[in-house]
Amino acid sequence: MLILQPGVMAFYSAELHAGEHKHSAVQVVWPVAAGGWQLDQTDASPSEQPMLIASGVRHELRAKQCWVILLERHSRAGRAATKLLGDHTAFALQEAPLEQAMIVQNPAHMLGALAGLLGVSAQAFNPQPDDVRLRRLVAQLDQCFVQGCVKPEQWRAGEIAADLGLSESRFLHLFRQHMEIPWRPYLLWRRLLCACNGLRTGKSATAAALDAGFSDSAHLSRTFRAYFGMSVREALTMAK
Structure with missing residues (x-):
């Protein structure tokens, strides 16, 4: 569980x-x-x-x-x-x-x-932002789980802020205020989720890591263990 x-x-x-x-x-x-x-x-x-x-x-x-x-x-x-x-x-x-x-x-x-x-x-x-712009952003991120992970270089704070009509500093403040977590760690957790989802759906460790923006499967493994103290495979075993 x-x-x-x-x-x-x-x-x-x-x-x-x-x-x-x-x-x-x-x-x-x-x-x-x-x-x-x-x-x-x-x-x-x-x-x-x-x-x-x-x-x-x-x-x-x-x-x-x-x-x-x-x-x-x-x-x-x-x-x-x-x-x-x-x-x-x-x-x-x-x-x-x-x-x-x-x-x-x-x-x-x-x-x-x-x-x-x-x-x-x-x-x-499980924060649900009141701001309509942030709701749209989260919905776009959720599509990664359906259509394949969108590379993280497309989620740079400055570019997102410009798309939302905000300065980068205003976007970062607004995101933290509504989502109760800063943008950068939030995005990293999303990337780890995308990699786990790729492994669940049968992708190789290398493919899942690259899709989520990690340099290789070893980079994904190191990051996952640094955050959670366990391997990705151990976490997926518990999910069964």
Whole structure:
């Protein structure tokens, strides 16, 4: 079970052992009932409380019956999580585990609960811009999933701004205001999504990477792992 959209990647795992790794995204580990997690190699009993892990922190994770959520650190949700972390690299939150039946059957409930925990609206995970120009832009980007990925050089901020009748600085401000994530990381997440979609539809790793604007499959693999701490293939396996 996998949720992958601009700014958030989330998956449920009955049992997970992730060896030592780090990633750009801010991480949330949230057990469902009877679940728990441990960081690194410790003899401590598994914790049943939700946990935040800061961006770029090297760690090892063992978890059972948990949701693992990775947030773009520049998004509204990622910034809220980073604010909660303060000077900590990781800490447990005093919240009860999620109800297992509800959370496994309804991932939207999990994201709603997480939004409440972070102090943001649920829309932070799936923003819908009020500005008609931005709605048209997002609709054009969505066509990548239907008609094939549009090369990222066609999505330069200055050129988009000109098409929308805006200055580049005004466009970047407007986009961040409405989409709750800056344009450049948003576009990178979209490119990673396009590459994943290409692999799902049977393209080779090289073709999927080139279509999404990566120099080769190794470049795609490095970028994906840097953001999420796992390979593209591992993520697609969880989506099945």
